[in-house]
Amino acid sequence: RTQCLSVVTLHSPPSRTQCLSVVTLHSPPSRTQWLSVVTTFSSLQDTVFISSNITFSSLQDTVFIFWGPSSYMRRDGKGLVYNNLRLMNQVLPKLKVYIISWQKMLEFDELFKKETGKDRRISNSWLSTGWFTMTIALELCDRINVYGMVAPDHCREPQPPSVPYHYYEPLGPEECAMYISHERGRRGSHHRFITEKRVFASWARTFNIHFYQPDWEPLPLAPANRTQGETVSVSIHDWRPEMEVGW
Template identity: 90%
Template sequence: HITPLKMHCQTCALVTSSGHLIGGGRGVEIDRAEGYARDVGRRTSLRVIAHSSMQRVLRNRHELLNVSQDTVFIFWGPSSYMRRDGKGLIYNNLRLMNQVLPKLKVYIISWQKMLQFDELFKKETGKDRRISNSWLSTGWFTMTIALELCDRINVYDSGPECKTSSHHSVPYHYYEPRGPDECAMYISHERGRRGSHHRFITEKRVFAKWARTFDIHFYQPDWISNSF
């Protein structure tokens, strides 16, 4: 049964997986909003998950079980993966997951919404993400969803600038301390022209621009929007 998501919050804490969150001690502050506990909080009101993470989530069901029953999960992926005619890989997996865990609140981003997000990216950057052979990131989907659901958004994430000679090295994911360097990943994806890439730095510059119009605030580290 397909129903649209209906949710509204006054203040949302948008928490990414950035290694910059390590050691910040922002957990209590994050939990106070409506949406590694000491640094990233314990509450999850809404979680956005990429199609590429589907199998990992299925293999580690504790990621779904160790959350509040009020948590909403939103999955995104190519329209071909979300087909409802028996050929949609992600849609089929979500139906199976719903049978095993019927109390989970699971939604998918429709292909119409995906097209809207593509057009928004093109409008803001002047670039067609398909022509540039890139994918919008989970962060892009999360931010644009939050703009629709939240009056104020507090973002806990790294900024859009990376300087290879002087930047402070942090892991790409806070929960993988020995994983790849965050800036190295950002630069690699931003410069990539073959294969599938995200334009993390471009997206974050758009977010900084939006902060001048919308009630968006950046923490851990603090972004100084006037510098962009």
């Protein structure tokens, strides 16, 4: 475990942080990030193959963690992402690359159900990158500083700031419109961003989690109302470093 870890959802990490370890969502690593990068299957190409200006020496202290639907992670030759990761391991054998096992993916689903009361599959919900990242971060460190995550009630404000959902798509969908659309969606699969943020706020009442840029704190609850934090029990020690063994 590390003492402190920053989770960054901004375009670039804060210039000053109390933590030596940084986890970024969706962004390629840069020299302003020190230890860890978490990325999903959807950003594999952007992270590994397009960032040709990133040298291997700058990645030596970077850990990549990949996850995705079982169809992408199949090991019978038909898993697109798994095949690409295997190829990447052959090209860059010293790169620290891990994938989350399917059993652990099911545990993330169970955690979602325990915290929200909703079955992920029955409710047509997709766990967000933030859900995986926050759960992993709780297993990695004693303090978590989160940059760029708005509060659960942010979109209820009379006139919330109009900002793009993706920083790299300034003309793309608006943040609150995306949050509300996904939260209310019933047909197809949706990210339940607002629900997840409520869970993160709940965790912050028990665990050493702090939110910055924007700065906010969860409202305190009576101890009798706090029963969900004990369910956070996904262990990093059970991950299998698939890129190192088992070919």
